Amino acid sequence: MTEGNFVDYVKVHVNSGKGGQGSTHLRREKFVAKGGPDGGDGGRGGHVIIKGNKNLWTLVHYKFKKHFKAGHGEHGSRQRSTGADGADVYLEVPLGTVVRDTESNAILFEITEDGEEKILAKGGLGGRGNWHFKSATNQTPRYAQPGLPGEEKQLTLELKVLADVGLVGFPNAGKSTLLSVITSAKPKIADYEFTTLKPNLGIVEYRDFQSFVMADIPGIIEGAAEGKGLGHYFLRHIERNATLLFLIPADSKDVSKEYQILLDELRRYNPELLDKQRLVAISKADMLDDELINEMDSLMKEDFKDVEYIFISSVAQKGIQELKDKLWVMLNN
Known part of the structure; x- marks a missing residue:
């Protein structure tokens, strides 16, 4: 999937259908002089419904089509015939889609299950026909409700x-780079910041034909929780992951400080993110010899008491299988 086709944020305009009008028909038949009212009810207007689909991965199908209008209900007719309901319109979305009111930004609901349906806009009720309004004192009402x-x-x-x-x-x-090595995904890789602007997904093949899904989340910067850069767009994707793999390069000035900054950004965005399982991977370890690795290891033991860490190199394929093993154990615990 190309980066341009990964659409994870769209605004849509929805209109449900209006209800059909009730009929004011009066019964007229041969040999029936005063048949009385027999106008039927109007049909319900069509709903606009959102539906979860596990086979979808992005919102790209709403990139250009953003207006959705359901059908109107048919009017009632004679012999108490109810008008047909308006046609419903379905918006199929991938699992993990959050629906917000654009004006207030309030979350209305989330779609997390395949086939799950929620009504975005209810169709208007059909009006009642004139036969509902007949009485002993008004035997031929010539009015009905509008839809x-x-x-x-x-x-x-x-x-x-x-x-x-x-x-x-x-x-x-x-x-x-790690995602491209550990999965069959082909993300854009370059030597500058924010090469990745959209999440990339890849399937990690494990032993005995087993697998799990890994997501490359665009890079976080300090202040992301306040919306600095594209912080909110990036951080929301972390909420749906079962396990978090923190990647810190071996040439970092202070590995422990970088880890704490990342943790702090997650905490400020959503404290519940810290309840997820965590693993720290020191990347680009091919730049270090055994002596430097041992020295870093002894220094990190104090700062990383509450989390496991591992040295890896995507380029040299160092520690990759051990990383897969650790992640597999964490996912299945």
Whole structure:
């Protein structure tokens, strides 16, 4: 999937159908002089419905089509015939889609299950026909109810990537390189920050034909939780990952400080993110000899008491299988 086709944020305009009008028909038949009212009810207006689809991965199908309008209900007719309901309109979305009211930014609901349906805009009720209003004192009512109008809404659809493992780190930490080595994904890789602007997904093949999904989340910068850069767009994808793999390059000035900054950004965005399982990978370890690795290891033991860490090199394929083993154990615990 190319980066341009990964759409994770769209605004849509939805209109439900209005209800059909009730009929004011009076029964007229041969040999029936005063048949009385027999006008039927109007049909319901069509709903606009959102539906989860596990086979979709992005919101790219709403990149250019953003207006959705359901059908109107048919009017009632004679012999108490109810008008047909308006046609419903379905918006299929990938699992992990959050629906917000665009004006208030309030979350309305989330779609997390395949086939799950929620009504975005309810169709208007059909009006009642004149036969509902007959009485002993008004035996031939010549009026009926009009149908109710539909709803019109401006909504925002946000996708939070569903993955088993999410890669977390600063820009240029080697996340895309690791994903390209450990999976069959082909993310854009270059020697400058923010090469990755959209999450990339890849399937990690494990032993005995088993697998798990890994997501390369665009790099976090300090202040991302306040929306600095594209912080909110990046951080929301981390919420859907079962395990977080922190990637810190071996040539970092202070590995422990980088890890704490990343943790602090997650904490400020959503404290619940810290409840997820975490593993730290020191990337670009091919730059270090055994003596430097042992020296770093002894220094890190104090600062990384609450989390496991591992030295890896995507280029030299160092520690990759051990990394897969650790992640597999964490996912299945």
